[in-house]
Every structure is written in C-alpha cells, then in structure tokens.
Amino acid sequence: MSPGSRQVAAAADRPLVNLDLMRWHLIASAVFFAASLLGGLAYSFQFNQLYPFAGVEWLSPGRVRMVHTNMAAYGFIANAFIAGMLFAIPRLTNRPILSDRLGWLIFYAWQLILVLTIGGELGGYGQGIEWGETPIFVDPLVVVGLVLLVVNLSVPILRTEEQGLYVTLWYFLAAFAWTGLVYVMGNYLPQFWVPGTAGAAITGLFIHDLVGLFVTPIGWGLMYFFVPVLLRKPIWSHALSLIGFWGIAFFYPMQGVHHFLFSPIPMYAQYGAVVATIAVEVVVFTVIVNFFGTLHGRSDAIRGNLAIRWFYTGMILYALTCLQCAFQVTLTFQKIIHFTDWVVAHAHMVMFGVFGFWIMGVFVELWPRAVGKPWASPRLLTGHFWLTLIGLALMVVDLTAAGLVQGFSWAGLSHWGASVVASMPFWWVRTIAGLLIIAGQGLFFYALWATARQPAVAPDLHPITVEAA
Amino acid sequence: MERFGASFLIAGVITFLLGFFLQGVMPVLTLRHLKTTPVEETARDIPPEFAQLAEDYPVEFERYLGKVDPPTFARALRAGKASYIAEACWHCHSQYVRPVSNEDLRFGPVSRPEEYQNEMNLPHLFGTRRVGPDLIRESGKHSNDWHMAHLYEPRNVAPYSVMPAYPWFFDAERRPTLRALGLVAYLQWLGSWLPAVPATTIYNASALETTTGGARP
Numbered sequence: 306m307s308p309g310s311r312q313v314a315a316a317a318d319r320p321l322v323n324l325d326l327m328r329w330h331l332i333a334s335a336v337f338f339a340a341s342l343l344g345g346l347a348y349s350f351q352f353n354q355l356y357p358f359a360g361v362e363w364l365s366p367g368r369v370r371m372v373h374t375n376m377a378a379y380g381f382i383a384n385a386f387i388a389g390m391l392f393a394i395p396r397l398t399n400r401p402i403l404s405d406r407l408g409w410l411i412f413y414a415w416q417l418i419l420v421l422t423i424g425g426e427l428g429g430y431g432q433g434i435e436w437g438e439t440p441i442f443v444d445p446l447v448v449v450g451l452v453l454l455v456v457n458l459s460v461p462i463l464r465t466e467e468q469g470l471y472v473t474l475w476y477f478l479a480a481f482a483w484t485g486l487v488y489v490m491g492n493y494l495p496q497f498w499v500p501g502t503a504g505a506a507i508t509g510l511f512i513h514d515l516v517g518l519f520v521t522p523i524g525w526g527l528m529y530f531f532v533p534v535l536l537r538k539p540i541w542s543h544a545l546s547l548i549g550f551w552g553i554a555f556f557y558p559m560q561g562v563h564h565f566l567f568s569p570i571p572m573y574a575q576y577g578a579v580v581a582t583i584a585v586e587v588v589v590f591t592v593i594v595n596f597f598g599t600l601h602g603r604s605d606a607i608r609g610n611l612a613i614r615w616f617y618t619g620m621i622l623y624a625l626t627c628l629q630c631a632f633q634v635t636l637t638f639q640k641i642i643h644f645t646d647w648v649v650a651h652a653h654m655v656m657f658g659v660f661g662f663w664i665m666g667v668f669v670e671l672w673p674r675a676v677g678k679p680w681a682s683p684r685l686l687t688g689h690f691w692l693t694l695i696g697l698a699l700m701v702v703d704l705t706a707a708g709l710v711q712g713f714s715w716a717g718l719s720h721w722g723a724s725v726v727a728s729m730p731f732w733w734v735r736t737i738a739g740l741l742i743i744a745g746q747g748l749f750f751y752a753l754w755a756t757a758r759q760p761a762v763a764p765d766l767h768p769i770t771v772e773a774a
Numbered sequence: 775m776e777r778f779g780a781s782f783l784i785a786g787v788i789t790f791l792l793g794f795f796l797q798g799v800m801p802v803l804t805l806r807h808l809k810t811t812p813v814e815e816t817a818r819d820i821p822p823e824f825a826q827l828a829e830d831y832p833v834e835f836e837r838y839l840g841k842v843d844p845p846t847f848a849r850a851l852r853a854g855k856a857s858y859i860a861e862a863c864w865h866c867h868s869q870y871v872r873p874v875s876n877e878d879l880r881f882g883p884v885s886r887p888e889e890y891q892n893e894m895n896l897p898h899l900f901g902t903r904r905v906g907p908d909l910i911r912e913s914g915k916h917s918n919d920w921h922m923a924h925l926y927e928p929r930n931v932a933p934y935s936v937m938p939a940y941p942w943f944f945d946a947e948r949r950p951t952l953r954a955l956g957l958v959a960y961l962q963w964l965g966s967w968l969p970a971v972p973a974t975t976i977y978n979a980s981a982l983e984t985t986t987g988g989a990r991p
Contacts, residue, residue: 351936351938354929354936356938359938359939360939365861366938367861367862367865368861370865429860429861431859431862432897433858433859433862433864433897434897435902438862459779459783462779463779463780470782474779474782478782478783479782479783479785480786481783482783482785482786482790483790486787487790490798495896495897495898496896496897497896499896500810500890500892500893500895500896500897500898501805501889501891501892501895502801502805502890502891502898503798503804503805504895504896504897504898505898506798506801507798507802508897509797510794510797512902514790514793518786518790554786554789555789557789557793558789558790558793558794558797559793559797560793560797561797562797562801564902565870565902567872568870568872568900569885569886569887569889569890570887571805571887573800574796574797574800577796578797639874640872640874640875641875643872644868644901644902644903645903648902649903715875715876715877715904716875718876718879721906721907722932722934722935725905725934
C-alpha cells in the first residue's frame with residue numbers, strides 16, 4: 306500500500322486528522338525546543354568561565370543542563386513526534402484517533418509534565434539518572450500519560466480494515482510497547498531496587514533504549530510515511546524494510562552496557578553490548594540503503610523540496626553516526642574517548658542532527674496544514690536550514706576534536722587542569738556553533754509566526770511542496 | 775504477520791524483555807551474592823575527615839549535625855548525596871576508575887562491583903562525562919578546608935576551573951550550612967574504604983605550566 310495514494314476521507318462525524326490538536330503539539334514542541342536551546346547556550350558559557358547567572362541557585366549550570374537535555378527529548382522531540390503521529394496514523398489507517406477529548410487531555414497533561422520537570426529540576430529535585438532527571442514525583446504522571454497516548458494512537462491501528470499494515474505502523478506499534486516499559490525500567494529500578502553496579506547496567510539500558518526504542522522507531526516510522534508521500538513513489542524495497550525493522554527490533558534493545566565499558570559491570574555483558582551494537586549498525590544500513598534506493602531518480606527533490614532536504618540530510622548524518630558508533634563502541638576507542646566531549650558531539654549529531662532535522666522536515670510539511678496557510682517565506686526556511694546545518698557540523702567536528710585532546714591528555718597523565726585549559730578554545734567554538742544554530746532557529750520561529758498570522762487563504766493546500774529559495 | 779497489529783506490540787514486549795534479560799537481569803544475577811549495605815551500616819566506619827570536620831567547623835557542625843557518631847554521619851552522607859544529585863555534580867564527575875588509560879595511576883585502585891553494593895548507590899552515580907576528575911577515590915586527597923573554599927568559589931583554588939560556584943551552600947557570614955557540611959562529608963567518604971591515595975603526586979605538572987603560560991594552578 307502506498308501512503309501517497311491515500312485521500313483525506315472524512316469520517317461521518319469528525320475529520321480524519323485533528324488539525325487543532327496537531328497544531329498545538331507543534332507549537333508546544335517549538336516552545337520547549339526554545340527552552341532547550343537557551344538552556345544549552347547558557348550552559349556552554351559556563352565552560353568559557355562567563356556564566357551569565359553565576360551565583361543564582363535555581364539557574365545553576367548543573368540544573369540548567371538537565372533542562373537542556375530533558376526538554377530536547379521530552380519537550381521538543383516528544384511533542385513533534387506526537388504531532389507527526391496524529392497526522393500519519395489516521396491517514397494510514399483511514400481512522401481517526403480513538404478520542405479527541407483524550408487527545409486534548411494528553412496534550413495538557415504532557416505540557417504540565419514538562420513544566421513540572423523544568424520547575425523540579427531548577428528547584429533542586431532532579432533525579433540522579435541520566436535522561437531520567439525528571440523529578441521522582443513527575444515519573445508516575447509520565448507513565449500514565451504514555452499509557453493514555455498509546456491507547457489513543459494504537460486503537461485506530463489495531464482496528465483498521467486496511468489490507469496489511471504499512472511499515473510506519475510496525476515501527477509505531479513497537480515503539481508503543483517499548484516506550485512505557487523503558488521509562489518504568491529506567492526511572493524506577495535503579496532508583497529504588499537495584500543499587501550500584503547492576504543498577505548502572507540498567508541505567509545504561511535506559512540511556513540507550515530511550516534513543517533506540519522511543520526516538521529511533523518513531524523517527525523512522527515518520528520517514529517511511531513522509532518520504533514516499535513527498536516523492537510520490539513507493540519505498541524501494543519491501544524486503545529491506547522487513548530486514549531493517551526486525552533487525553533493529555532484535556538488536557537495539559540489548560546494548561545498554563556499552564555506555565559503561567570498562568566499568569565494574571561483568572565483562573560478558575560489556576562484550577555482548579559491543580557485539581550487539583556493531584550488529585545493529587550493520588542492520589541500520591539496510592534502512593539507509595532502502596531510503597537512498599527510494600530517492601534514486603528523484604534526487605532533484607533534495608534541491609526543490611525542503612522537507613525532503615531535511616529528511617535526507619538527517620539520513621546522511623544518521624549514516625555517519627552509525628558508522629562512527631560501530632567504531633567508538635569498541636574497547637580500543639573507549640580507552641580514549643569515553644568521558645570526553647567526543648560523546649557529547651555524538652549525542653548532538655544523533656539527537657539533533659538526525660531526529661531534530663527530521664522534525665524540522667515534518668514542521669516544513671505539517672505547519673502549513675496546521676494553520677491552513679502556505680509558508681510566508683521560503684527564503685527564511687532556507688536560511689534556517691543552512692545556519693542549522695553549518696552550526697551543527699561545526700559543533701560536531703569541534704567537540705569530536707576536543708574529545709580526542711581531552712582523552713589523550715588524561716591518558717598521558719597531564720595535570721587535570723591541562724586538559725581543561727586545552728579544551729577552552731574548543732568550548733568557545735562550541736558556543737559559537739550554538740549561536741549559529743540558535744540564529745537559525747530564530748529564523749524558523751519567526752517563519753512559524755509569520756506564516757500563522759497571514760490572512761486566511763483557501764483550505765486546499767495541494768501541492769504544499771516548499772521550493773527552496 | 776503484517777496483517778495483525780497486535781503482533782508488533784507483542785514483538786516489542788518480547789524484544790524488550792530479551793534485551794532487559796541479557797543486559798540488565800544477568801548482571802543482577804551475577805552480582806546477587808553481594809549483600810546490599812544500608813546507609814546506617816555504611817556509616818559505622820567514620821573516616822577521620824568527618825571527625826576533622828567537627829573540629830574545623832565546630833559551631834556549624836553542632837548546629838546542623840550534632841556529634842561525631844554513626845547516626846550523624848549517616849545523616850550527613852544522605853544530605854551530601856542529595857546535594858550531589860540536586861546540583862547534578864555527576865554530569866561532570868564520574869565515580870569509577872577504569873583499568874585503562876593510566877586511570878589507576880591518576881586516581882587510585884580500579885573500581886570493583888562490591889564497592890557500590892550499598893544504599894548510598896541507590897541510584898548509582900557512575901556518571902558518563904568527566905569535565906572535572908573522577909571522585910570515587912576522593913577521600914583524603916584534599917583537606918576539608920580545601921573543599922569548602924573550592925565549593926564556595928572553585929577558581930580561588932584552581933584558576934583554570936570551569937566548575938560553578940555554590941555560594942548557596944554557605945550562610946550570610948560565609949559559614950558552611952548543612953549542604954556544604956554534608957557534601958564535604960560525602961566527598962570525603964568516597965573511597966574511604968580503601969587506603970588514601972595522595973593527590974597530584976604523579977602528574978606531569980610542566981604540561982600545565984606550558985598551557986597556562988607558566989601560571990601555577
């Protein structure tokens with residue numbers, strides 16, 4: 306089944322896609338994205354010994370860093386993913402979500418969770434678990450919110466009368482099963498029941514699964530939906546789609562300990578994690594090949610269609626990330642690069658360079674539908690693309706190099722201060738790269754606003770392809 | 775298989791459980807013979823630095839903590855760990871020594887699983903990034919006074935430092951409060967179960983002088 310052939314078939318009583326709900330999730334995504342960006346920028350100035358809020362307890366850099374990462378994951382990415390799924394699932398199943406009322410409840414609950422998370426972390430109630438810093442009193446709300454979301458979005462998939470489920474829905478359904486389990490495991494087991502070294506193994510699994518079993522499958526699911534729609538051709542190979550999905554589903558959940566190599570965690574778990582990681586990097590290349598096979602013959606779209614450009618730029622960065630990962634996960638690389646800025650570069654490349662870029666493409670495609678108006682200025686969006694890409698590339702190259710400097714400085718038994726002093730120029734470049742990214746997002750936020758406040762136009766937006774200026 | 779959506783939900787649960795078993799449950803089973811020590815039991819071994827803390831800051835120690843005894847030490851450890859988590863110290867300081875990259879020369883003995891099998895490591899604070907040095911062998915490396923001065927303004931004792939200052943750990947007279955006393959007690963506890971490792975004895979100090987233009991840290 307090609308999702309491109311699907312027409313918007315309004316149900317008898319209500320529209321197929323709840324555009325209002327989708328729009329508000331997009332707005333929330335942009336708002337918390339801004340919070341994450343500002344947190345990251347402020348935090349980076351600490352490394353230049355120029356922190357703007359020095360001495361202010363609730364804006365202490367350690368607390369602000371939690372806001373930066375948590376808002377990126379749970380504010381920016383989660384809200385945008387929900388918006389993307391609110392659009393894709395009804396179009397693929399020809400059924401609206403279970404309940405619009407429940408959809409709004411989830412929307413408000415999720416934003417409340419995010420506000421409580423920011424308040425709790427800045428107030429000194431952050432949890433001591435990486436990516437799980439959401440305060441302990443917020444965790445039950447998150448679990449309830451996730452369960453409601455899964456019910457609301459999986460019912461149309463499970464009840465669809467379409468012949469055969471499209472690949473996108475495989476990824477979404479698997480992610481629905483994974484996300485809640487991962488969240489409960491990571492936020493509860495090491496906090497209350499499993500201390501020390503074994504707890505670290507579970508935390509490693511949480512750090513890893515949050516990216517691998519929540520962000521990755523929903524991200525790929527959205528790509529399998531939007532790319533064929535925008536290119537107006539089916540995915541290149543169904544067999545590769547199958548291999549990619551089942552390979553990721555099998556290998557991705559068994560690599561958590563690779564975040565703690567050379568730690569006291571039993572070595573067999575460390576070796577197993579390394580082998581499974583290299584295996585999944587091989588598997589994901591089948592997915593990448595599949596998408597470039599799909600692009601074959603339509604590569605002009607990279608130039609002409611801004612959403613496609615974001616998607617495929619993200620995929621090239623995904624290929625780079627995965628190639629890098631297959632090397633950096635080995636014990637040989639870990640001796641030097643672990644604990645350094647190399648890992649920070651890697652995290653930014655995958656969370657922002659891949660999934661953030663895909664979300665930008667989703668925004669390019671969905672925002673005109675959400676507000677019922679075409680983009681006010683394609684030139685702004687093109688500027689947004691280039692500033693973001695250049696800023697991110699600079700940050701990744703810079704921090705990767707900084708990581709090597711730090712790692713070799715430590716291994717060479719230099720005084721600790723020598724590694725800090727040697728890192729300072731790199732940290733300045735990181736701040737500048739961040740400013741480039743933020744300048745790009747400034748254009749983006751202005752474009753969102755300018756588009757929404759245009760006078761209303763005819764509702765039929767086809768084709769909504771955004772030509773790059 | 776592609777017809778029935780439930781199969782993907784079930785596959786998700788099964789693959790999650792498989793990974794959870796291999797990477798989570800098996801390490802738990804391997805380490806199951808280690809007994810988990812409650813904080814009160816951990817606090818029976820009072821390191822000399824904690825007794826010293828009562829002598830260094832007698833008024834504040836008595837006001838916020840009391841006497842030098844195990845229940846007091848347990849309270850100090852809990853308070854210190856709470857601050858360590860609230861300020862997210864663990865984002866920039868790890869707590870395990872690896873058997874590679876000369877880490878045993880720099881920090882001390884390589885970490886072993888039994889060192890972490892206690893309530894103080896619930897949750898564990900291994901960390902994944904080192905902007906500052908590892909802290910699991912911190913006990914005895916610096917004096918209590920050094921730690922207080924360092925927490926108040928790190929650059930007073932290490933000009934190159936990018937660590938934030940924590941003036942809110944101190945009162946209006948710049949005397950330590952419970953947060954400072956607890957955190958120093960916690961830091962001086964880290965590794966106190968092993969013989970103390972002297973600080974900065976093996977470093978190549980000339981490397982720092984080269985990069986700072988001769989300024990001593």
